[in-house]
Each structure stands twice: as C-alpha cells, then as structure tokens.
Amino acid sequence: MKKQASSAAVRPQNDTFEYLLRLGDDRLVLGHRTSEWCGHAPILEEDIALANVALDLVGQANLLLSAAATAENAGRDADALAFLRDELDYRSVLMVELPNGDFAFTIARQFLFGVYSMVQSEALQKSKHADLGGIAAKMFKETRYHVRHSGEWLLKLGDGTDESHRRLQDAINELWRYTGELFLTDDIERRAAEQGIGVDSSTLQAAWSAQVTEVLRRAGISTPEVTWMQRGGRVGQHTEQLGHMLAEMQTLQRQHPGASW
Amino acid sequence: MTSATSKVTRERLLAVLDTVMDPEVPVLSVVELGIIRDLEVQGDVVKVTVTPTYSGCPAMHVIEREIETALRNNGVASVEIATRHSPAWTTDWMPALAREKLRAYGIAPPGPAAHEAPIAIGRRRQAVRCPYCGSADTETRSEFGSTACKAIHVCRACEQPFEEFKAI
Numbered sequence: 530m531k532k533q534a535s536s537a538a539v540r541p542q543n544d545t546f547e548y549l550l551r552l553g554d555d556r557l558v559l560g561h562r563t564s565e566w567c568g569h570a571p572i573l574e575e576d577i578a579l580a581n582v583a584l585d586l587v588g589q590a591n592l593l594l595s596a597a598a599t600a601e602n603a604g605r606d607a608d609a610l611a612f613l614r615d616e617l618d619y620r621s622v623l624m625v626e627l628p629n630g631d632f633a634f635t636i637a638r639q640f641l642f643g644v645y646s647m648v649q650s651e652a653l654q655k656s657k658h659a660d661l662g663g664i665a666a667k668m669f670k671e672t673r674y675h676v677r678h679s680g681e682w683l684l685k686l687g688d689g690t691d692e693s694h695r696r697l698q699d700a701i702n703e704l705w706r707y708t709g710e711l712f713l714t715d716d717i718e719r720r721a722a723e724q725g726i727g728v729d730s731s732t733l734q735a736a737w738s739a740q741v742t743e744v745l746r747r748a749g750i751s752t753p754e755v756t757w758m759q760r761g762g763r764v765g766q767h768t769e770q771l772g773h774m775l776a777e778m779q780t781l782q783r784q785h786p787g788a789s790w
Numbered sequence: 791m792t793s794a795t796s797k798v799t800r801e802r803l804l805a806v807l808d809t810v811m812d813p814e815v816p817v818l819s820v821v822e823l824g825i826i827r828d829l830e831v832q833g834d835v836v837k838v839t840v841t842p843t844y845s846g847c848p849a850m851h852v853i854e855r856e857i858e859t860a861l862r863n864n865g866v867a868s869v870e871i872a873t874r875h876s877p878a879w880t881t882d883w884m885p886a887l888a889r890e891k892l893r894a895y896g897i898a899p900p901g902p903a904a905h906e907a908p909i910a911i912g913r914r915r916q917a918v919r920c921p922y923c924g925s926a927d928t929e930t931r932s933e934f935g936s937t938a939c940k941a942i943h944v945c946r947a948c949e950q951p952f953e954e955f956k957a958i
Binding site: 574575577578581582584585586587588589591592660662663664666667668670671673674676677678680681683684744747 | 844879910931
C-alpha cells in the first residue's frame with residue numbers, strides 16, 4: 530500500500546476549529562464523567578445536583594462542538610465529533626478524563642475545573658467569534674452555580690470529619706499535578722487569542738490561583754508542592770482512562786451508526 | 791402582504807405563542823419565559839428567534855416543537871426557528887406578572903440576576919422567601935432541583951419544602 534500523508538499534513542491548520550474543539554472536549558469528557566454519578570451519589574440532593582451539572586456540561590459541549598463543526602466545514606456535526614472520534618483526536622485536558630474516584634475526588638475536580646471554566650468563560654464573553662461570546666456568557670452563568678455547589682462542599686468536607694478531611698486532602702494532592710495543563714498555551718491558542726476569538730490560557734492562572742487557594746485555605750486544605758505537571762491532552766496524548774470512557778460513551782453510535790431518538 | 795397586515799399578523803402570532811407553555815413550568819408561556827427574542831412574518835414564512843435557557847435544558851427541543859405546532863395550527867404554512875446565543879438568556883427578562891404566576895404556583899420567583907458579583911461560598915445568602923407563607927425564615931437544601939433552572943429550599947416557618955426559579 531502506498532504510504533499516505535497524514536491528514537493533518539494535508540488539511541490546512543484551522544485554529545478556530547482546534548480552539549473550539551478544546552473547549553468542547555473538556556466539557557464533554559467532564560460532563561460524561563459527572564453523569565456516571567447518576568444513581569450513585571451519596572444522597573438524593575447530590576444525585577440531582579451532579580446530574581444537573583453533567584447536563585449543563587454536556588449542553589455546553591454540544592454548543593461548542595456545533596460551533597467547531599461549523600468552523601471545520603467538513604460535513605461533520607457535533608454528534609460526529611462526540612461519538613466518532615478516537616481518543617487520539619480528543620483535545621481535552623487530562624484532569625477531566627480521570628475516573629471519578631470517591632466523592633471528595635469528584636468534588637475537588639469539579640471545583641478546580643469549575644473555577645478554571647469560570648475565569649475562562651468570563652474572558653471569552655468578549656470573543657469576536659459569531660457564537661462563542663454568547664455561549665461563553667451562558668457558560669459563565671451556569672459555571673458560577675457549579676462552583677458555588679462544589680465550593681460549599683469543599684468547606685464541608687475540609688471542615689468535616691477526620692475522614693472527609695483526609696479524603697479531600699488526598700484528592701487535592703492527586704489532582705494538583707493535572708492543574709498545570711489548564712494554563713499551557715501554544716501557537717494555536719495564541720493565534721486564536723490574537724484574532725480575538727480565544728483567550729491565552731496562561732493569562733487565566735493568576736485569577737484561578739487566587740480563588741482556588743482562598744477556598745482551600747478556608748477548608749483547611751494545604752496546596753501541595755508539585756514539581757512535575759502532567760500534560761498531553763491538548764495534543765491527543767491521553768491516559769489509558771479516556772479510551773475506556775469513550776468505549777462506553779460511543780458504543781451506541783459505533784454499533785448503530787446514525788441511530789437517533 | 792402590506793406591512794400593516796404583517797404587523798397585525800405578528801401580534802396575533804405572538805398572542806398564539808403566549809399560549810405555548812413551558813413543559814417543565816406549565817404556568818409560564820414561552821413569551822413570559824423571555825426566550826422569544828423575535829418573530830418575523832415574511833410572506834408565508836414565520837421566523838421565530840429563540841434564546842435557549844440553559845445549555846443542556848432538555849425541554850428546549852419540546853418547546854421548539856410546540857412553537858412550531860402552535861403556529862401551524864393557526865394557519866402558518868412554514869415555520870423557521872433560529873437560535874440566538876447572544877445576549878445569553880437571563881431571568882431578568884421575565885416580566886413581573888410572570889413572577890407572580892410562579893409564586894402562585896408554589897415556585898419562588900427569581901431575584902435580580904447578579905452576573906458580576908463574586909460568588910459567596912460558605913456565606914449566608916439572602917434568604918429566599920417562601921412562596922406559600924411569605925416567611926423569609928428559609929434555608930437552602932440544594933442548589934439544584936428537579937430541573938436545571940430550580941433550587942430546593944425549605945421553609946422553617948411553615949415547614950414546607952419549595953422550589954426557587956434561580957436567578958441567572
């Protein structure tokens with residue numbers, strides 16, 4: 530067989546598509562993970578809360594991936610992007626694909642990602658992209674509720690029993706090495722920022738740190754010293770966990786292509 | 791069609807939409823909910839511009855279908871529904887009468903939406919008034935309720951749990 534050039538080499542770089550894909554994939558993967566709590570949360574109110582948060586995240590992903598599909602202009606829609614891509618083509622950060630762990634781990638991740646999403650969507654409200662500004666305004670409002678929910682829990686768990694405190698501290702220790710990737714920037718993102726479409730993630734770190742450390746301090750949780758930050762999700766280098774998750778998430782469309790409600 | 795008849799048609803059709811109820815909150819019409827941002831009559835085609843409430847609200851699909859059905863049942867040959875994301879929907883678009891209908895139905899209406907204020911974590915927020923007895927002696931049970939747009943509270947005065955339409 531004749532060796533073919535990779536599709537990336539053939540296709541011209543489409544910064545808007547790539548940028549929107551990152552935003553959409555982060556929310557789709559976390560939305561799916563969060564939805565795994567449905568029917569399993571420790572109390573009924575939490576089951577409802579996490580299912581609602583998952584619904585918001587998947588809804589945001591749908592809007593972002595629809596915008597990405599329009600930018601790509603290659604005949605794919607949001608469903609094709611969600612259900613017919615393999616993990617190598619996913620551009621989400623590693624943090625969101627990690628298994629849910631215990632309730633403390635889930636809440637800690639919702640909070641760390643939630644604050645990131647809040648500062649990011651606040652900045653993206655000014656995007657010059659036709660749809661992104663409006664989508665970001667909606668995400669900003671929804672994410673404020675998500676952060677209030679996870680933030681309240683951080684205080685309760687940190688200030689609760691010895692066990693809840695230990696579990697939360699363990700979760701933060703484990704997750705911290707995945708926070709660096711949130712603020713990495715590259716040429717795609719810089720160009721998207723220069724065009725007024727996106728924001729440079731490195732500019733979000735100060736606001737994120739201030740809000741996160743303030744709540745962790747009040748929860749009596751220490752921020753770990755981490756010398757090595759994990760990375761790779763933005764270029765498709767994922768942990769083994771994403772493939773397992775996608776296998777479950779995509780099974781219906783893979784087995785019955787085009788199936789709809 | 792002259793612009794005068796088009797205007798009459800437009801108002802008649804908006805009145806039709808005012809009979810299309812939110813399936814999750816059946817005392818509010820889609821007009822009262824504030825999601826109908828525009829209605830244009832172009833010959834036989836009626837174009838309705840909708841701004842969705844929550845990104846993942848599953849009721850939006852049903853609402854769009856019901857808007858189309860209602861207009862067709864009132865003589866519109868062709869309906870086009872366009873989605874407008876910007877500006878994002880806010881409960882501030884809900885008129886006072888709609889808020890009163892919510893309260894009468896047992897749902898505490900949304901207060902003013904505060905977009906810019908920092909989020910208060912672990913600090914008491916202003917109590918939501920009980921829609922049944924009017925007491926402000928209430929506490930929040932959950933930030934999320936039976937639908938994305940509601941939170942759950944309980945009234946200490948009349949011991950009644952109730953939902954609040956969240957300000958967003």
